[in-house]
Amino acid sequence: MMKSVRVVVVGAGVIGFSTAVCIVEALPFCSVTLMADKFSPDTTSDGAAGILFAAQFPDIPLQRQRCWFKDSFDHLLAITQSQCAPEAGVMLSSGWQIFKEVPAVKKPFWSEFVIGFRLMTDVELKRFPDHKFGQAFTTLKCECSTYLPWLEKRFRKAGGQVEQRKVNNLQELSNSFDIIVNCSGLGSKVLVGDTQVYPVRGQVLKVEAPWVQHFIRDGDGTTYIYPGIRSVTIGGTRQEGDWRLQVDDRDTKGILERCSRLEPSLNKAKILSEWVGLRPSRKNPRVEREVVELQGRPVPVVHNYGHGGWGVTLAWGTALDTLGLVKQSLCEMAPQPKL
Amino acid sequence: MRVAVIGAGVIGLSTAQSIYEHYHSIVSPLTIEVYADKFTPLTTSDGAAGFWQPYLYDKGNVQETKWNKETFDYLLSFLKSPESIKMGIFLESGYNLCSEPAPDPSFKDSVLGFRQLTDRELQIFPGYKFGWFNTALMIEGKTYLPWLMEWLRKRGVKFYHRKIKSFKELAETGADVIINCSGMWSGQLQPDPDLKPGRGQILKVDAPWLKHWIITHDFTKGTYNSPYIIPGSRLVTLGGVFQMGNWSEQNSSVDHKEIWEKACQLEPSLKHARIVDDWSGLRPVRSKVRLEREAIWSGETPIEVIHNYGHGGFGLTIHRGCAEEAARLFGQIVEQKGKGPKARL
Numbered sequence: 001m002m003k004s005v006r007v008v009v010v011g012a013g014v015i016g017f018s019t020a021v022c023i024v025e026a027l028p029f030c031s032v033t034l035m036a037d038k039f040s041p042d043t044t045s046d047g048a049a050g051i052l053f054a055a056q057f058p059d060i061p062l063q064r065q066r067c068w069f070k071d072s073f074d075h076l077l078a079i080t081q082s083q084c085a086p087e088a089g090v091m092l093s094s095g096w097q098i099f100k101e102v103p104a105v106k107k108p109f110w111s112e113f114v115i116g117f118r119l120m121t122d123v124e125l126k127r128f129p130d131h132k133f134g135q136a137f138t139t140l141k142c143e144c145s146t147y148l149p150w151l152e153k154r155f156r157k158a159g160g161q162v163e164q165r166k167v168n169n170l171q172e173l174s175n176s177f178d179i180i181v182n183c184s185g186l187g188s189k190v191l192v193g194d195t196q197v198y199p200v201r202g203q204v205l206k207v208e209a210p211w212v213q214h215f216i217r218d219g220d221g222t223t224y225i226y227p228g229i230r231s232v233t234i235g236g237t238r239q240e241g242d243w244r245l246q247v248d249d250r251d252t253k254g255i256l257e258r259c260s261r262l263e264p265s266l267n268k269a270k271i272l273s274e275w276v277g278l279r280p281s282r283k284n285p286r287v288e289r290e291v292v293e294l295q296g297r298p299v300p301v302v303h304n305y306g307h308g309g310w311g312v313t314l315a316w317g318t319a320l321d322t323l324g325l326v327k328q329s330l331c332e333m334a335p336q337p338k339l
Numbered sequence: 340m341r342v343a344v345i346g347a348g349v350i351g352l353s354t355a356q357s358i359y360e361h362y363h364s365i366v367s368p369l370t371i372e373v374y375a376d377k378f379t380p381l382t383t384s385d386g387a388a389g390f391w392q393p394y395l396y397d398k399g400n401v402q403e404t405k406w407n408k409e410t411f412d413y414l415l416s417f418l419k420s421p422e423s424i425k426m427g428i429f430l431e432s433g434y435n436l437c438s439e440p441a442p443d444p445s446f447k448d449s450v451l452g453f454r455q456l457t458d459r460e461l462q463i464f465p466g467y468k469f470g471w472f473n474t475a476l477m478i479e480g481k482t483y484l485p486w487l488m489e490w491l492r493k494r495g496v497k498f499y500h501r502k503i504k505s506f507k508e509l510a511e512t513g514a515d516v517i518i519n520c521s522g523m524w525s526g527q528l529q530p531d532p533d534l535k536p537g538r539g540q541i542l543k544v545d546a547p548w549l550k551h552w553i554i555t556h557d558f559t560k561g562t563y564n565s566p567y568i569i570p571g572s573r574l575v576t577l578g579g580v581f582q583m584g585n586w587s588e589q590n591s592s593v594d595h596k597e598i599w600e601k602a603c604q605l606e607p608s609l610k611h612a613r614i615v616d617d618w619s620g621l622r623p624v625r626s627k628v629r630l631e632r633e634a635i636w637s638g639e640t641p642i643e644v645i646h647n648y649g650h651g652g653f654g655l656t657i658h659r660g661c662a663e664e665a666a667r668l669f670g671q672i673v674e675q676k677g678k679g680p681k682a683r684l
Contacts, residue, residue: 081463083608085607087611090548093550115459116460120452124474127418210547213430213570214431265421
């Protein structure tokens with residue numbers, strides 16, 4: 001009789017919970033435990049605006065990146081069309097990405113996966129006198145402070161166990177688990193000694209501006225306005241290697257200036273809160289499996305971390321990819337000896 | 340000159356504004372008074388969702404299309420200033436859905452980014468085979484009207500809470516020109532068989548995750564008799580009732596149920612939204628807007644009246660274009676009475 005395979009997912013951000021849900025729902029013969037030091041509302045995911053956009057990573061085959069984006073988009077789109085949408089914190093969002101100079105790539109690889117992608121008309125660009133070019137489309141926004149609790153409900157309903165515990169090294173886990181899934185984001189720097197992981201500091205403000213119905217993003221990725229369910233997130237900053245988690249007043253000032261320039265009505269908006277997050281950045285996200293010798297045993301470890309500022313955007317797609325890698329690991333695990 | 344405006348909805352207030360803007364430095368003194376039995380937030384303009392969109396087709400009424408566009412451009416120009424928030428103006432995009440292919444609407448060149456819906460978008464709305472996406476404006480009556488009143492008040496316009504029973508009544512108090520912006524109730528001042536109520540009912544719900552308007556069109560049922568969902572700055576308006584000839588301003592539970600069920604079918608995420616309010620109003624429907632001068636004889640001197648009523652379900656949409664036209668007609672009267680600049684030579 002096959003013993004239930006014990007899987008642990010480390011990390012309770014959007015990557016951790018998305019991966020845990022994918023695994024527990026697809027593999028009923030596995031017992032899945034999600035373990036993390038921090039849970040919503042204290043994860044990096046919680047502060048993120050959660051708008052679906054992608055960047056292109058240099059070393060991952062384009063087809064795989066397209067799958068990551070498409071799978072994530074389709075999953076969240078289906079939620080917006082259902083009654084669960086408000087409970088899950090997911091909504092459709094239309095708007096504009098504008099550029100001060102015409103970019104080399106006018107139609108990025110993800111343009112076919114968002115909805116209604118087109119180039120902005122001259123009349124539309126008139127509102128942004130500093131900008132020469134723009135793209136208009138409809139994408140999704142997924143608010144993790146609502147989405148993560150919703151995922152957790154789904155996870156527990158499918159039999160998943162949740163444990164609050166800081167994991168210091170993989171050895172600690174090898175006694176109790178057969179497969180380790182590492183979704184520890186920036187924590188992977190220490191947890192698995194990945195020197196390629198580095199923080200990119202981002203500061204955002206949440207303002208009360210319920211009349212703002214469209215997102216506006218400067219193509220340089222540093223200035224953006226993302227209307228959410230109960231507030232508008234405006235930002236931001238991209239400070240590489242910066243580990244500071246405190247709010248910086250100079251950044252606050254810069255954000256307000258740049259965003260008000262794009263959307264003058266923000267001058268009248270009340271500031272509700274400020275937040276700083278460290279994007280768990282890496283040249284490419286690490287979604288791969290390996291076998292690690294832990295306490296004398298070979299243990300399959302599947303990694304799913306390093307999504308930088310694209311965690312929400314790629315969560316479901318990379319979770320599905322990770323599920324595939326977990327399945328491969330299961331196939332390779334030695335069967336129980338039968339006497 | 341004394342100008343008496345009857346009606347304090349969007350038509351009355353904006354007409355007073357246009358007349359002031361164009362003539363306060365030309366006619367001296369220029370006294371403008373607004374008479375109404377209802378002021379914001381109790382007017383028809385207040386209850387409307389506040390969405391700028393004319394009916395799909397103008398049926399040859401190019402004048403109205405021009406006034407609609409003029410209004411859009413005028414409102415759009417305020418967006419570069421934070422003042423737009425005090426006026427209740429903001430951009431909002433959305434979907435016009437039809438059950439079959441249809442010709443492009445009259446407003447396609449007025450709005451921003453007008454295009455047909457992609458197949459993917461139509462998949463989001465099962466049952467609809469065709470439609471358009473564009474960015475339009477919201478102009479919320481409950482914010483715009485107080486802004487207009489403040490604008491007028493600052494410039495010395497006086498408001499009187501009084502139901503006017505006849506044009507004669509105002510003429511006798513010394514008004515030189517009467518502007519009739521009494522909307523649905525113009526028939527009480529002067530019978531107009533062409534003016535009929537197009538009763539509407541709406542629900543207001545709390546569903547802040549919705550950021551797009553969705554207007555469905557059923558050509559067999561006529562304008563606004565098909566579900567629509569229009570997110571505002573605080574609440575979402577659900578509607579889709581247009582009952583010609585129905586004078587009832589009471590909320591109907593039958594209409595409420597129908598509006599709610601159809602809206603949930605169109606947008607399943609509404610299922611758990613909290614319903615906050617119900618409202619019914621009468622669209623002042625007419626075959627075309629009555630915007631013209633009329634000299635009404637009562638005794639020896641004619642009473643100069645400018646009619647500006649019958650804007651159906653597109654009062655907010657067309658208000659500025661009509662106000663400017665009304666001001667132009669007022670200018671004709673000023674010339675005739677010799678009160679213009681030439682009179683000062």
